[in-house]
Amino acid sequence: MKLLTFILLVAAVVCVPIQHSQKRQKANKLLLISFDGFRWDYDQDVETPHLDYLVSKGVKAKYINPPFVTMTSPSHFTTITGRWIEDHGVVHNMYFNTTTLIKLPHKLTLRKTQWWDTGVLPLWITAQNQGRKVASFHYPGGNVTYGGQAIYRSLGESLTHPDTNETEWRLNIDIVLEWFAKEDFDFVTLYYGEPDNVGHRKGPETEERRAVIRQIDRTIGYLIDSIERYNLKDKLNVIITSDHGMTTIKKAPDVNEIRLSKFIRFKNIKLELLDYGGFGMILPKEGKTEEIYQGLKNAHPHLNVYKKEEFPERFHYSKNDRVLPILVYGDLGYNVNGRIILHINRGDHGFDNKEMDMKMFFRAFGPDFKSAYLSEPFDSIHIYPLMCNLLGVKPEPNNGSLAITEGMLFNSFENSDLEVVSFRSDRLSGIIGLGAVATFLFLVAIIHVTYYAVLRSKREAIRERGRVAEAAICRRAGRGSAMDKVPSGKTGKRQEAADLEKGSDKEEWPREGGSRRIEVKNSIGCAGAEAMS
Numbered sequence: 001m002k003l004l005t006f007i008l009l010v011a012a013v014v015c016v017p018i019q020h021s022q023k024r025q026k027a028n029k030l031l032l033i034s035f036d037g038f039r040w041d042y043d044q045d046v047e048t049p050h051l052d053y054l055v056s057k058g059v060k061a062k063y064i065n066p067p068f069v070t071m072t073s074p075s076h077f078t079t080i081t082g083r084w085i086e087d088h089g090v091v092h093n094m095y096f097n098t099t100t101l102i103k104l105p106h107k108l109t110l111r112k113t114q115w116w117d118t119g120v121l122p123l124w125i126t127a128q129n130q131g132r133k134v135a136s137f138h139y140p141g142g143n144v145t146y147g148g149q150a151i152y153r154s155l156g157e158s159l160t161h162p163d164t165n166e167t168e169w170r171l172n173i174d175i176v177l178e179w180f181a182k183e184d185f186d187f188v189t190l191y192y193g194e195p196d197n198v199g200h201r202k203g204p205e206t207e208e209r210r211a212v213i214r215q216i217d218r219t220i221g222y223l224i225d226s227i228e229r230y231n232l233k234d235k236l237n238v239i240i241t242s243d244h245g246m247t248t249i250k251k252a253p254d255v256n257e258i259r260l261s262k263f264i265r266f267k268n269i270k271l272e273l274l275d276y277g278g279f280g281m282i283l284p285k286e287g288k289t290e291e292i293y294q295g296l297k298n299a300h301p302h303l304n305v306y307k308k309e310e311f312p313e314r315f316h317y318s319k320n321d322r323v324l325p326i327l328v329y330g331d332l333g334y335n336v337n338g339r340i341i342l343h344i345n346r347g348d349h350g351f352d353n354k355e356m357d358m359k360m361f362f363r364a365f366g367p368d369f370k371s372a373y374l375s376e377p378f379d380s381i382h383i384y385p386l387m388c389n390l391l392g393v394k395p396e397p398n399n400g401s402l403a404i405t406e407g408m409l410f411n412s413f414e415n416s417d418l419e420v421v422s423f424r425s426d427r428l429s430g431i432i433g434l435g436a437v438a439t440f441l442f443l444v445a446i447i448h449v450t451y452y453a454v455l456r457s458k459r460e461a462i463r464e465r466g467r468v469a470e471a472a473i474c475r476r477a478g479r480g481s482a483m484d485k486v487p488s489g490k491t492g493k494r495q496e497a498a499d500l501e502k503g504s505d506k507e508e509w510p511r512e513g514g515s516r517r518i519e520v521k522n523s524i525g526c527a528g529a530e531a532m533s
């Protein structure tokens with residue numbers, strides 16, 4: 001019994017790391033959905049029963065602060081890396097090169113690895129390097145490679161992909177939930193191009209925009225039903241967010257619109273990123289920076305103009321080699337136009353991220369999220385450590401903090417746990433688990449061998465004492481002694497036997513042991529010792 005107890009004790013100690021590891025393996029799955037351009041308050045002027053349902057069943061943030069520049073690719077990459085834009089370097093929707101002067105439109109830039117692979121690892125790569133199975137569905141940044149590594153599964157948008165097809169939206173949800181349910185994916189990002197598209201075309205304060213929000217709400221209802229249908233309710237966390245808001249563009253004759261060609265000569269510009277919402281950057285030709293800067297500095301009451309080195313720190317934007325020497329942004333609603341005013345967009349973004357119209361939407365629900373939890377606003381950089389915690393993945397260095405968001409979780413993993421999991425891929429966990437089992441079996445073997453060695457030695461001592469007693473008895477009875485059989489080298493036992501013969505204290509032992517012990521010895525040594533019983 002003692003042996004069994006001891007083995008169980010050792011097993012308990014050895015198995016602690018295994019249980020710990022299993023706890024880490026129990027991290028739930030995570031689906032991140034982004035609705036491009038979903039302003040924080042788009043659910044407030046239209047009926048959204050399913051989004052409202054999530055307020056009672058999950059977490060709502062009052063709003064989220066996007067990074068500056070409030071633009072799709074830069075903001076999405078902040079969400080998936082937890083880094084300010086000046087750190088991750090995806091500074092614009094458009095790829096550009098100051099040597100070749102090549103500029104690529106947004107959709108082509110989505111496939112340009114050179115633009116995204118800046119050395120900052122997005123969560124997809126970090127998670128899969130730590131043993132998670134990940135996928136990206138149309139999410140910006142998901143269709144390129146990072147340090148040569150591709151995301152395990154990634155679907156990119158075609159150049160002509162329709163943004164508003166509700167049937168396709170539902171199909172995409174089915175595809176993603178099948179990945180979770182049937183292929184055991186851990187983390188998937190899913191992107192929708194609405195309501196950004198309608199916000200640009202029709203403006204944010206329109207019935208068309210509200211109709212798209214209703215469509216999004218129906219899609220969320222479909223998602224909630226489908227999660228039940230795929231039996232994922234207890235294992236899938238969902239975060240629904242966006243990348244920036246949208247504001248109505250102010251137009252003439254109501255306002256004096258910003259057109260830079262009124263103030264500067266474009267022949268002095270080497271490369272410019274203008275006519276792209278509320279933000280622009282300019283690379284003047286050599287020796288022309290000051291002229292361009294002075295030409296724009298006080299040109300328009302609603303145009304903000306900075307040299308790169310003077311751009312406000314609070315934007316966390318300009319300290320990156322890709323940022324051009326002169327930065328401009330309009331006050332809310334004032335787009336920055338270049339040579340001419342195209343008047344295409346009725347709504348736009350790219351403005352100061354402190355403007356309420358630029359704020360992002362946030363909902364979350366699932367087994368790890370509290371119900372009816374209203375979160376104060378926070379910066380979108382904090383979504384990244386939240387996602388890492390949900391997935392049990394050790395984060396890369398980032399600008400976010402779990403402390404901002406962990407109040408919305410029932411049980412967040414302790415940081416120490418994440419440090420443990422940090423260098424534990426599934427494979428490594430398996431190796432560690434096998435190692436623990438091997439260690440346990442080894443210890444059991446040692447205990448077994450030691451226990452029986454001690455037992456043997458005790459029995460040997462008993463036998464020797466019996467032999468000594470037997471020898472004494474035999475001598476008294478005038479017969480041969482079993483003492484002769486004591487192996488040489490066991491001098492201690494010989495001495496003990498001699499003591500016994502001499503009538504030391506130990507001599508009493510066989511007597512106290514009673515005749516039974518002697519009887520055992522009798523059968524081996526001194527025939528006729530029956531007289532002693």
Ligand SMILES: [Zn+2]
Pocket residue numbers: 037072196197200349
């Ligand atoms: Zn947009």
